[in-house]
Amino acid sequence: MKKTALVSGITGQDGSYLAELLIEKGYIVHGIIRRSSSFNTFRIDHLYKDKDILNENLFLHYGDLNDSSNLNRMVEKVQPKEIYNLGAQSHVQVSFEVPEYTAEVDAIGTLRFLDAIKDTGLKTKFYQASTSELYGKVKEIPQNEDTPFHPRSPYAAAKLYAYWIVKNYREAYNLFASNGILFNHESERRGKTFVTRKISVGVSKIVLGIEKNISLGNLDAKRDWGYAPEFVEGMWRILQTSDPADFVLATGETHTVREFVEKAFNVLGEEIIWSGEGVSEIGVLKRTGQQVVNVNERYFRPTEVDLLIGDYTKAKQTLGWEPKTKFEDLVSIMVMSDFKKIKQRNNL
Ligand code: NAP
Ligand code: F7E
Numbered sequence: 001m002k003k004t005a006l007v008s009g010i011t012g013q014d015g016s017y018l019a020e021l022l023i024e025k026g027y028i029v030h031g032i033i034r035r036s037s038s039f040n041t042f043r044i045d046h047l048y049k050d051k052d053i054l055n056e057n058l059f060l061h062y063g064d065l066n067d068s069s070n071l072n073r074m075v076e077k078v079q080p081k082e083i084y085n086l087g088a089q090s091h092v093q094v095s096f097e098v099p100e101y102t103a104e105v106d107a108i109g110t111l112r113f114l115d116a117i118k119d120t121g122l123k124t125k126f127y128q129a130s131t132s133e134l135y136g137k138v139k140e141i142p143q144n145e146d147t148p149f150h151p152r153s154p155y156a157a158a159k160l161y162a163y164w165i166v167k168n169y170r171e172a173y174n175l176f177a178s179n180g181i182l183f184n185h186e187s188e189r190r191g192k193t194f195v196t197r198k199i200s201v202g203v204s205k206i207v208l209g210i211e212k213n214i215s216l217g218n219l220d221a222k223r224d225w226g227y228a229p230e231f232v233e234g235m236w237r238i239l240q241t242s243d244p245a246d247f248v249l250a251t252g253e254t255h256t257v258r259e260f261v262e263k264a265f266n267v268l269g270e271e272i273i274w275s276g277e278g279v280s281e282i283g284v285l286k287r288t289g290q291q292v293v294n295v296n297e298r299y300f301r302p303t304e305v306d307l308l309i310g311d312y313t314k315a316k317q318t319l320g321w322e323p324k325t326k327f328e329d330l331v332s333i334m335v336m337s338d339f340k341k342i343k344q345r346n347n348l
Helices: 013-024 068-078 092-097 099-120 154-173 195-207 228-238 257-267 313-319 327-345
Strands: 004-008 028-033 058-062 082-085 125-131 176-182 214-216 247-249 272-275 282-285 291-295
Touching: 004 013, 004 068, 013 028, 013 228, 028 068, 068 099, 082 099, 092 099, 092 154, 099 125, 099 154, 125 154, 125 228, 154 176, 176 228, 195 214, 195 257, 195 327, 228 247, 228 313, 247 313, 257 272, 257 327
Parallel strands: 004 028, 004 082, 028 058, 082 125, 125 176, 176 247, 214 291
Antiparallel strands: 272 282, 282 291
């Protein structure tokens, strides 16, 4: 018999790759989607329907992490063997604007899901999308499962609650519930307001002559950026273990936002020269002298996470999981994908 999985956040970057992976592995996937005034299923449309034929291994249900009765019904009705809780208000900067909403969805939403499992008594495995943002103002370099946390945003504080409630329900009620502490992972499906995708889209438009420049915030922030399809494979492996546990998934490399910009222009045959400092810093094209990058303080955060770099030794040893895509390849995949799409869309 086919295994059944329930996925919150299925319309997001990770949810779409995870749904693909699970269907490939022979699962029946049930996804929770939010009602929206405009279409929000573009990342999974190719999975849901192929040439007007509905995929019999994918079912979508309206729901929300803010609605416990909905989550209870979903768990009761679907009886999933595995649950992946990927739904979240996932934007760090936005969490400063909507801190209470972020806490409701990211923190209490996780509690609601765990309670639904506990109250139905269902034997299932629960994956929680934890994050390297928990390390925030980092206490050691690199960060592993034992590194102390110091969250630096309402998003990170909400995810910290979720992390601990997962551990508590595991200890208190013997639930199979595991945290994947994932460092940044990106792809051609990344939301366009996250910095990597903002750069891959912006640089493509500049080189195609559609836009003149991009405005960014902190160019010196360092992130450990991996490739999302490999990270969702890690999520699945986390639930295939015999005992629940928490795992870091990362690449073990760190790069600045500035380096991401440089490499993105390099992919399209251009070189960037930087001058100035802070909000006065600019990036110009070496070939033409055109100013293509400027710094705008509206993208600065009240508290920033300066440096993240993960140590994935435990995942490698226990799960046999390792990242494959290197930083340069990730930049290239994202830029080439956007460049081609934008070129085609504009008949260039
Ligand atoms: P994403 O693209 O922003 O997707 C978030 C998903 O959550 C979307 O499907 C969204 O639905 C859904 N969602 C938002 N609010 C919801 C609510 N109230 N109830 C139910 N669903 C809701 O995020 P992602 O990059 O795929 O990340 C997946 C998860 O991993 C998130 O929990 C994120 O915090 C966490 N995480 C991400 C990274 C990363 O680098 N990508 C690293 C560590 C942890 P709509 O499509 O309707 O908006
Ligand atoms: O920012 C800097 C910004 O928004 C990365 C989420 O998936 O990963 C993600 O959170 C860095 C920050 O991702 C701009 O200040 C500069 O230092 O792409 P981001 P994030 O904040 O790291 C973690 C692991 C998650 O869990 C989250 O869900 O880039 N930066 N200029 C900028 N960031 C943005 N968004 N836009 C800029 O213009």
